[in-house]
Amino acid sequence: MRQATPSAREAAVPAGAASEGPDGPGAPGPGPGRGHEEAAGSGERLLALVMHAAFFLLLAASLSRFLVRHPGNPHTPWVIGLSAVLALLYLLGPAPLARPAPRRLARLGAVVAVWMVLVVLAPSFAWCAVPLFFTGLRTLPPRAALALVAMLTAFVVAAQLKLSKGGFDPNLVLAPPAVAAIAAAVFVHMQRQAERQRQLIDDLLRTRRHLAATERREGTLAERQRLSMEIHDTLAQGLSSQQMLLQAADRVWTAEPDTAHHHVRTAASIAAHNLAEARRLVHDLAPADLADGGSLEQALRALAARAAQESGGLAVRCIVEGTPAVPLPGRTASALLRIAQGALANVREHAGAGAATLTLTFLGDQLVLDIADDGRGFDVPAATVPARGARGHGLPAMQARARQLGGTLTVESAPGEGTVVSAAIPLESPS
Structure with missing residues (x-):
């Protein structure tokens, strides 16, 4: 599984570091x-x-x-x-x-x-x-x-x-x-x-003027980071999948035309989904899978089905354990869905796995999302070192989303033993 780090100009800033005043x-x-x-x-x-x-x-x-x-x-x-x-x-x-x-x-x-x-x-x-x-x-x-x-x-x-x-x-x-x-x-x-x-x-x-200028600058950097993570978790991953599918279709276009056509149709389906994500991103709305009142469980099941279809050989399951004690905030659901999207994208592109499992567990005072695969795994300490020329956000983006919600993200992996990414998000207790 690949871990990419943000560039210096996209360095993270504290969530909500600045808010607009009356005129900025x-x-x-x-x-x-x-x-x-x-x-x-x-x-x-x-x-x-x-x-x-x-x-x-x-x-x-x-x-x-x-x-x-x-x-x-x-x-x-x-x-x-x-x-x-x-x-x-x-x-x-x-x-x-x-x-x-x-x-x-x-x-x-x-x-x-x-x-x-x-x-x-x-x-x-x-x-x-x-x-x-x-x-x-x-x-x-x-x-x-x-x-x-x-x-x-x-x-x-x-x-x-x-x-x-x-x-x-x-x-x-x-x-x-x-x-x-x-x-x-x-x-x-x-x-x-x-x-x-x-x-x-x-x-x-x-x-006050100096602080206002500083808050505007920090707010701008925070918004740029948010947008970069949204683009990475939606459009960039979708374009990567389309590229892989079209390359696969090109290789078997003459020898296996039915398989090639299937790859093209899957790429077109991904493009349609990406178009919906792009439109919602422009309007700063929830992810497409959470639109129209969709729940996080439904969105994760749809993501698992789509990931299995896009990969062509990866079996993806979705398991939900427990029931929410309080209504799940839209911001929390959106962040967990984006974490799941990023983790599955890394599984498809880098893990070489045959199966992956999404597990959503409600534990009363917190919500835990686990993404496990049986792929080649990697050395976690080594992966935490920024790689020169690394593209995308990968694990740093997932960690940033978890921190913004007051939660944590942990990674357990070793070469040849698969990987488990776990995001734990605290929930408000029912009054």
Whole structure:
């Protein structure tokens, strides 16, 4: 019995190694990156809304205080006008998290300049510096933002000292810088944390894309192996049988025309069966012998009859022992039938046997299929070594089918003592 090994490009991969995702194997759909971006965008919009509301509230409070505390002040028209200009410039200022551009930076500079003039004219406008802190931190690079915060803090301290009527107060000098330092440190830390989180999410998305590509590749290799085994167990074996029959017919075409015609008719029957197998293979359906609700027992009996007819001198029997405790899955029946086809093909082509027996045994928790022949046998350890130029799949394909179902395939043989191929497949226990 011949054992052929798959080529390197048809190397086996784990069954079910990959499955198609929504757009392909593992293709990334809406994942953590998109959800994180949406959550971050919502948080930024909320922060911007709070900062805008706080700025205009402080601006209105500062203007009201000035008008109430300083009625008739000659600077009142300037204060009112500059307050309106500051409000307008703030509305036209840089958008949150926007990349710094010359025009946006110029608008931010104009906002700060107008605010500074207002602080000189009316120190109560110093409280508007708090929203400006965060605007600068969100708009400028870290070093430039910290420099702006330091300058704004200095103006706040000067304004507080100007408003103080009780002399020098250390609290007015130390409290604003401390608050500004805490706010700046917290904000910078949050920005760095957010950047690290974005990097981690980017790494995750890259990893997902890599895994998706790997799964697609493994899935492609697994499907290629499945198709190669199906073609080997059906079309290739059928074509080999047809070739043998037609060669036999050619040898006796003149001397024994009746025998030659019988060989030709058998080859035509095999061709018809192969055509049905090819059509079902194209549509990814069950083997032809299992189509239309056929059972595994019936399919094995039909296979035995067909193998005996194709070989011309091989007697093939089929024996079924026991009854299934649970319905046999179609995938299991298809795999066992393919194993039987491959084993009988090896018997016909290489064993030189006179008889072969298919034995299907139901053992409750497992199903065992034995294919025994009385042929010349072979050295099993030697046959497990890949042969250069070996064609087909042979025993490796049978072993792969058994492993895909969680079962095992064993081979017992010795030169001159025949061969027994046994496939044991576990079955689900009845509930």
